[in-house]
Amino acid sequence: MTLTIAPMEGVVDIYMRDILTRIGGFDLCVSEFVRASQTVYPASTFYKYCPELLSGGRTAAGVPVHVQLMGGNPTLLAENAEFVASLGALGIDLNFGCPAKTVNRRDAGATLLQWPDRLHDIVAAVRKAVPETIPVSAKIRLGFADKTLSLENAQAIESAGASKLTVHARTKLEGYRAPAHWEYLAPIRESLTIPVVANGEIWTKEDFETCKQISGCEHFMVGRGVIARPSLGLEIAGVEAQKFSWKKILLLLLEYRTLIEEMEGTSLRQAGRLKQWIKLIGRTYEESNEFFARIRRIQSPDDINDELLRLSEDLRVRDAIGESDIAPLHASAL
Template identity: 50%
Template sequence: MTLLLAPMEGLLDFVLRDVLTRVGGVDRCVSEFIRITGTLLPDKVFLRYIPELRNGSRTLAGVPVRAQLLGSDPVSMAENAARLAALGPEGIDLNFGCPAKVVNRHGGGAALLQEPERIATVVAAVRRAVPAHLPVSAKMRLGFHDTGLMRECAQAMEAGGACELVVHARTKVDGYRPPAYWEQIPAIRAAVALPVVANGEIWTVADALRCREVSGCDALMLGRGMVADPGLARAIRAVDAGLPGSDPVQWSDLLPHIAAFWQLVCDDLEPRQRAGRLKQWLNLMRRRFPEGEAAYQHVRTMTDQRAISAWVAALQEGQATTAGGPVPAGRSAAAAA
């Protein structure tokens, strides 16, 4: 089974990519989308989104990172793809799935799912603009208002030269509301000869196995589920290899990674962003770990960087406390159950 780490604007950026790929189990990452309008972006913009370009387009753990572009103008997309290609990315991915209103209003992201012909033009322009050895893939949703054009959109991406297709199994109108309609993906698989990757609502190993069965895809893309449970990819791999009894990643295993994340946030992000990023991650991890709930409740009102740094250090040493008592550093109660 191939496991990809999804791009998530404002959440799954280079900092979290670095930490999650250290935990392990991920085959490839995709960057947050870089929005292309009418401007030829300088190298520094690409490097800001994908600092891994300085490391052979790999995270420090050695996992490849594919760069994602979002735009609707074929000429501008091609020119920027060519400039990006000169920096040596693992590949280029094209975003036809973003549901954000500001993006769709300007004809980008999921808005293009209403115009398969334009999709083919954009993909073909990018494919021609970059070296033949460089993979060009695409990500789509099931449609904009409905699924009526999903096959045509997938075929347009294939006709334009895409080598792989990720399908987020919801329409633009669905947003991120559950469920994901994995049962729609086989129709897309039947319409193209491309490898298809299933994406959407994979929170647990059971979800991953069910998604594979329903969609028919041996490749999955993990998003919020991997952020909430950084050991998810490893756990899926263990079951896939017939080792369901393998020891899952515990809260205590994550403490060094939380500390590393906080250090990276402090080193690389603006001061106003730092506390919020830690709270954002803990807020998702409390879905999986009772200790994450206690940690989140403690830091959610904190803003002082020095105080948070001291708390993170104490967390590693098993001495961090909350108003309700100590935040345990031991084995997750959920896993123990």
């Protein structure tokens, strides 16, 4: 069984990957997508999306980070893949699931699910361009407007040489609306020999178990679920019996803020990311909804920091947990 942290543009960046993989329970991360539209990017672009390339392609906790590419041009994708492989990427993932209109209009993401032969040609070109030791995987949805091509798309990707296929169990038209259609994963898994990774709507250990039973999959990817419930990996692994306390969550938010501050100074972009995390945590922690209501209109990162610190001090987060436990984030200390 493997558990992967989903690529999430604007959410799962180096700081989030660092925090979540130090908490534990995950085997792999995938970077935010890098859209190959016109050129072979310089190294600085790949370092921006996947700074872990500068430290062996792994998070500080040692979990590998594969680099995700997105686009519709096989040659351009192959050239970018070859280059990022030379920078030390431990794996290349190809995004065929992005539903954004601006992306789809530009011949990238989920729109390609309408043409199995194009999926095949992209995967084959990328596979050929990178050394055999570097896995090339793909991530798809069940289809674009409907699910009729789901098997054909999956088989096209396998026959092109992909080593693994992640399936977000919804069509592009279904967007992010629940439910995810896990029942469509079983026939895909049965028709392929490469591993099929189940993705979509796993928010709790119970969801994981139901998805496993319905799909028959052995490999899973979690996105919003782990952002909303950072203990999810440990719960699935049976290390934690229940979700973290709200105080522990505040500690993680403080850690995230500190990491950002140390690495790049606060910026409005990062305040947005912090807010987004606080909002998603509200799916699991009622307290976070109250907190989000308080900060949603605040624009200044410093003011958000102040609110976070005030709340933590009110709750005596550091006293309760112990100052010395802040850095390592070991679940067992909490």
